[in-house]
Amino acid sequence: MDGSGLRMAARQLVVLIRKELRQLVRDRVLLGFTVYIFSLHIVITTLGASDDLRRAATVVHDDDRSAASRELVQRLRAPYFTVTGEVSDPRDGARALDEGSASVFVDIPEDFSERLGRPDQQASVQLLIDTSKVSLGYLAAAYAGRIADGLGSEIARARLARAGIVEPPPRIESRERTWYNFTLDLRASFSLQTLIMMMSIACVMLPATAAVREKERGTIEQLLVAPVSPLQIMLSKVAAMVMVTLAGTALAVYGVLEPIFGVPMRGGAPLFFLMVALYASALAGLGLVLATLARSSGQVGLLVILTVLPMLFLSGTSTPIEGMPQAEQIAIQMLPLYHFIHISYGIAFRGEGIGTLWPSALAVAGIGSVFFALGLWRFRRQLR
Amino acid sequence: MNAARVVALARKEWREIVRDRIFLSLAFLLPVLLMFVFGYGISMDIENVPLVVVDHDRTPSSRAYADRFAHSEHFDFRGLAETERQGEALLSQASVEVMLVIGPNFERDLLSGREVDVQSFIDGSFPATRVPRALETYVEAIDAVATAEVQSAWLARRAGVGLGAATAVLHPIKLDVRYLYNSELRSIWSVAPTLIMFVLVFVMPMLMALGVVREKETGAIYNVYASTVTRGEFLAGKLAPTVAIGAVNATLLWLIAVFYFGAPFKGSLACFAVGTLLYLICTTSLGLLLSLLVSTQQTALMITSISATIIGFQYSGFFNPVQSLTGSSWVLAHAFPPMYYLDVVEGAFLKGMGFGGLWKDELILAAFGGGYIAVSYALFRKRSRA
Numbered sequence: 001m002d003g004s005g006l007r008m009a010a011r012q013l014v015v016l017i018r019k020e021l022r023q024l025v026r027d028r029v030l031l032g033f034t035v036y037i038f039s040l041h042i043v044i045t046t047l048g049a050s051d052d053l054r055r056a057a058t059v060v061h062d063d064d065r066s067a068a069s070r071e072l073v074q075r076l077r078a079p080y081f082t083v084t085g086e087v088s089d090p091r092d093g094a095r096a097l098d099e100g101s102a103s104v105f106v107d108i109p110e111d112f113s114e115r116l117g118r119p120d121q122q123a124s125v126q127l128l129i130d131t132s133k134v135s136l137g138y139l140a141a142a143y144a145g146r147i148a149d150g151l152g153s154e155i156a157r158a159r160l161a162r163a164g165i166v167e168p169p170p171r172i173e174s175r176e177r178t179w180y181n182f183t184l185d186l187r188a189s190f191s192l193q194t195l196i197m198m199m200s201i202a203c204v205m206l207p208a209t210a211a212v213r214e215k216e217r218g219t220i221e222q223l224l225v226a227p228v229s230p231l232q233i234m235l236s237k238v239a240a241m242v243m244v245t246l247a248g249t250a251l252a253v254y255g256v257l258e259p260i261f262g263v264p265m266r267g268g269a270p271l272f273f274l275m276v277a278l279y280a281s282a283l284a285g286l287g288l289v290l291a292t293l294a295r296s297s298g299q300v301g302l303l304v305i306l307t308v309l310p311m312l313f314l315s316g317t318s319t320p321i322e323g324m325p326q327a328e329q330i331a332i333q334m335l336p337l338y339h340f341i342h343i344s345y346g347i348a349f350r351g352e353g354i355g356t357l358w359p360s361a362l363a364v365a366g367i368g369s370v371f372f373a374l375g376l377w378r379f380r381r382q383l384r
Numbered sequence: 385m386n387a388a389r390v391v392a393l394a395r396k397e398w399r400e401i402v403r404d405r406i407f408l409s410l411a412f413l414l415p416v417l418l419m420f421v422f423g424y425g426i427s428m429d430i431e432n433v434p435l436v437v438v439d440h441d442r443t444p445s446s447r448a449y450a451d452r453f454a455h456s457e458h459f460d461f462r463g464l465a466e467t468e469r470q471g472e473a474l475l476s477q478a479s480v481e482v483m484l485v486i487g488p489n490f491e492r493d494l495l496s497g498r499e500v501d502v503q504s505f506i507d508g509s510f511p512a513t514r515v516p517r518a519l520e521t522y523v524e525a526i527d528a529v530a531t532a533e534v535q536s537a538w539l540a541r542r543a544g545v546g547l548g549a550a551t552a553v554l555h556p557i558k559l560d561v562r563y564l565y566n567s568e569l570r571s572i573w574s575v576a577p578t579l580i581m582f583v584l585v586f587v588m589p590m591l592m593a594l595g596v597v598r599e600k601e602t603g604a605i606y607n608v609y610a611s612t613v614t615r616g617e618f619l620a621g622k623l624a625p626t627v628a629i630g631a632v633n634a635t636l637l638w639l640i641a642v643f644y645f646g647a648p649f650k651g652s653l654a655c656f657a658v659g660t661l662l663y664l665i666c667t668t669s670l671g672l673l674l675s676l677l678v679s680t681q682q683t684a685l686m687i688t689s690i691s692a693t694i695i696g697f698q699y700s701g702f703f704n705p706v707q708s709l710t711g712s713s714w715v716l717a718h719a720f721p722p723m724y725y726l727d728v729v730e731g732a733f734l735k736g737m738g739f740g741g742l743w744k745d746e747l748i749l750a751a752f753g754g755g756y757i758a759v760s761y762a763l764f765r766k767r768s769r770a
Contacts, residue, residue, distance in 0.1 A: 048711045125558070129563055144561075145559055170497040299410065300685075324425050
């Protein structure tokens with residue numbers, strides 16, 4: 001192809017991209033929804049997000065009714081616990097857990113204060129925890145243990161003093177520091193997670209449905225008789241998607257992530273946007289591959305769910321990948337999101353540059369190229 | 385409402401679904417595949433968190449302390465680093481998530497009864513994967529055990545008593561923790577049942593999403609406008625076949641949860657079946673409602689898939705229990721059916737409950753289903769507005 005032919009091809013590509021963008025912009029409902037998921041939606045979901053035990057409803061059965069038992073109940077308070085009621089029959093406590101009206105039940109025995117008063121006895125307190133939600137159950141046990149230990153060590157100190165031991169016992173004091181997100185502000189990283197999720201679905205679903213629509217309506221025939229190549233048709237759809245994603249990401253980063261939730265972007269915004277473009281084109285390639293496999297919109301919708309959902313929830317956004325079976329770990333690493341998460345969090349929080357991120361970037365590019373080649377091959381074959 | 389006409393419409397819908405072989409097989413394959421993929425993949429357990437130790441003391445005591453972490457199932461010991469800087473480099477590349485720094489006088493201070501400082505650095509950049517707060521509590525728990533042993537040994541030496549007696553003196557309050565419903569804290573037992581809720585919230589609306597909008601795009605809807613079929617009959621005819629597919633799917637998912645993943649089912653099957661049917665009607669009619677609102681299939685698929693993701697991920701209580709949510713998210717979670725069905729699922733599977741404890745949730749589900757259908761009825765007009 002000589003110089004003028006290349007210019008011609010480029011001009012054709014621009015025309016095709018404009019056609020794709022115009023189609024998207026003209027669908028006002030779709031446009032409004034796309035703007036919403038890149039802006040207001042991130043604000044709403046992030047503001048309400050929380051991962052911690054919060055005011056776990058606690059029911060108490062206090063058989064001792066002493067100053068010591070009341071002190072213990074007193075300490076089970078916000079932010080982690082809130083005592084919602086006292087019962088006189090322990091069975092009522094178990095029933096409250098059954099009904100879900102409480103998630104923790106504390107049973108203090110009759111001899112609680114008596115045993116505490118002796119110099120060398122242990123008083124046991126029973127703690128029943130609803131662990132149908134595993135993560136909260138564990139936290140409830142840990143926090144209750146911390147509270148009981150706090151009160152216990154005060155009593156122990158008094159016991160030691162009475163025995164004539166005044167120096168404090170040795171202890172290992174662990175000082176924890178959270179790196180990169182020093183205040184442990186869940187919201188900064190959650191806002192980025194929400195952006196990535198929305199971006200990932202849109203990047204596959206939009207081009208896939210747009211391509212299938214052309215098949216369903218028969219407008220693909222028009223493109224076929226036009227003097228453009230399958231490569232140009234594919235590139236135009238991918239390029240349009242990348243532009244939409246970049247615009248949405250810019251809206252999200254400068255309108256929500258940075259000003260509202262203080263995402264630091266330590267590794268620099270230009271690199272971030274470059275990586276978003278790379279990721280978006282890989283996903284758009286996947287969308288086009290799926291479109292070549294489907295004959296109707298209904299089919300492609302289910303195919304997208306089948307591929308994107310596992311990618312979304314298993315790539316490490318929601319649960320750690322180390323806990324998975326080997327085969328699933330390998331499968332997840334063949335999808336671009338796993339690598340993009342490493343890249344985006346590296347840039348946004350850990351301040352990594354391309355110097356350390358290049359293997360992941362290369363992986364996204366490689367996976368994207370495979371999708372592209374596969375899509376082009378299927379697309380060409382269908383045209384014959 | 386004329387039953388014969390509803391049946392005729394439902395048969396027409398059914399035939400359309402059956403003729404699209406790929407769609408039909410996906411309608412049954414998708415939920416089962418998702419169930420297996422998520423059942424194996426989603427785990428709430430925190431295991432094998434990569435950990436690096438910087439040990440400036442290098443004494444038997446410091447090694448014993450580091451070993452507590454290395455031998456914990458929660459952490460995966462990735463070796464010693466010479467300096468903090470080396471450890472930090474590993475943290476910054478996310479090749480480890482926790483760095484433990486033991487100071488140079490660890491053993492000396494410990495033996496002389498002084499307070500010993502240990503520092504742990506936790507990667508907080510990605511709380512969604514591995515809640516750093518949970519990691520903090522694991523680190524604290526290991527430290528608490530270590531401290532307790534050191535103290536008991538100290539007091540035993542100091543006061544000349546046995547180790548057990550020393551422990552009793554130092555720990556006046558003993559917490560006897562019993563975990564209810566899921567006593568081994570096994571995450572698959574709690575995950576497999578809730579996956580029924582999670583998978584259906586995606587599959588059902590997606591199966592229904594194109595129901596009306598496809599006819600709008602192809603123009604087939606004009607046949608309906610011109611016919612004697614009433615609005616109610618049309619909607620019922622649309623919903624029935626998809627809810628039937630959903631019922632088969634829900635049964636398959638229940639069988640997988642109970643017999644494949646071994647989740648205990650302790651409650652009333654009848655109550656669970658009623659709740660599930662109501663939930664299927666809710667999720668299907670939500671898809672129908674979205675289908676009525678939009679005018680192109682592309683928009684319908686985009687809005688349905690993203691809404692399902694938002695509801696399933698954020699407002700169902702699947703990843704973040706609704707009790708932990710605050711403000712707008714707490715309100716929104718109550719405005720969608722999944723959290724009520726989650727109560728039914730958890731109640732029927734883990735807590736052994738029946739209608740007696742779950743009727744309220746099922747009533748709310750019925751109200752949601754009725755509400756969605758009522759709104760769809762109000763929105764659907766046989767004459768398109770000019």
